[in-house]
Amino acid sequence: MRLRPVEVTDTGAVLAALASTELLWLESPTNPMLGVVELRPILAAPSRAGVTTVVDNTFATPMSQQPLAWGADAVVHSASKYIGGHSDLLLGAVITAEEDRRASLLAHRTLQGAIPGVMESYLALRGLRTLPLRFAQQQRTAQELAERLPGHPAVTSVRYPGLGSDPNHDRARAQMSGFGAIISFVVADAETADRLTGALELIVGGTSLGGVETTIDRRRRWPGEEAVPAGLLRPSVGLEHPEDLWEDLQHALSSSINI
Numbered sequence: 001m002r003l004r005p006v007e008v009t010d011t012g013a014v015l016a017a018l019a020s021t022e023l024l025w026l027e028s029p030t031n032p033m034l035g036v037v038e039l040r041p042i043l044a045a046p047s048r049a050g051v052t053t054v055v056d057n058t059f060a061t062p063m064s065q066q067p068l069a070w071g072a073d074a075v076v077h078s079a080s081k082y083i084g085g086h087s088d089l090l091l092g093a094v095i096t097a098e099e100d101r102r103a104s105l106l107a108h109r110t111l112q113g114a115i116p117g118v119m120e121s122y123l124a125l126r127g128l129r130t131l132p133l134r135f136a137q138q139q140r141t142a143q144e145l146a147e148r149l150p151g152h153p154a155v156t157s158v159r160y161p162g163l164g165s166d167p168n169h170d171r172a173r174a175q176m177s178g179f180g181a182i183i184s185f186v187v188a189d190a191e192t193a194d195r196l197t198g199a200l201e202l203i204v205g206g207t208s209l210g211g212v213e214t215t216i217d218r219r220r221r222w223p224g225e226e227a228v229p230a231g232l233l234r235p236s237v238g239l240e241h242p243e244d245l246w247e248d249l250q251h252a253l254s255s256s257i258n259i
């Protein structure tokens with residue numbers, strides 16, 4: 001199998017690639033730029049016939065977006081994120097609408113030996129019970145912080161699909177019932193971003209996301225993220241009080257530019 005990267009937010013490019021594709025792997029919103037893929041028209045496109053489509057729905061969760069209803073063959077989640085919800089679990093989930101596909105995946109998983117541990121399964125099921133409540137509050141707080149961030153002089157730009165000014169707002173409104181709890185914002189450069197994360201007291205530095213505690217990561221520090229702005233920070237908004245989070249962010253933003 002040959003892997004061919006396509007800019008998934010460019011609907012025309014995705015549709016053009018379908019002609020010579022066996023499997024289309026989409027992610028929306030995207031990590032870490034928070035681009036929104038036009039899932040509905042892509043999944044409904046006539047040229048999609050015969051192409052297996054998989055949507056990584058980790059950022060949206062089933063609470064905000066349900067691609068199986070629009071024809072996706074499979075949805076995948078990092079259950080380590082919102083489903084577990086407490087940053088204490090490593091697990092993935094595949095959901096399909098068709099029984100035949102489920103049976104074949106199940107057989108493959110069983111024969112290959114990727115069986116989830118009992119503890120992991122328990123933690124995922126326990127997390128699922130509070131997912132709707134956690135995610136609703138995390139989305140509310142994310143919206144609040146995303147609206148405040150552009151007002152700080154250290155912030156160059158903010159991406160959050162829930163902002164009316166976001167280039168993906170209309171797309172997100174058309175297919176999501178909530179805008180998620182991940183924000184991306186950019187500060188001047190890597191040094192400013194690192195000063196900022198070093199000054200945080202409540203928000204935890206870390207690359208994982210979707211937990212009850214707010215985590216933040218400078219994505220460009222990772223190999224393979226060369227296309228990401230050096231000063232891009234990606235907070236995953238947790239369940240702390242919104243004012244406590246804003247106080248921490250505001251203080252660290254100001255420290256990063258010495259004001």
Ligand SMILES: Cc1ncc(COP(=O)(O)O)c(C=O)c1O
Nearest residue numbers: 031056058059078079080090091
């Ligand atoms: C959208 C998305 N999908 C999948 C993964 C992989 O998750 P895991 O760490 O559970 O392998 C991540 C990790 O950050 C992610 O952000």
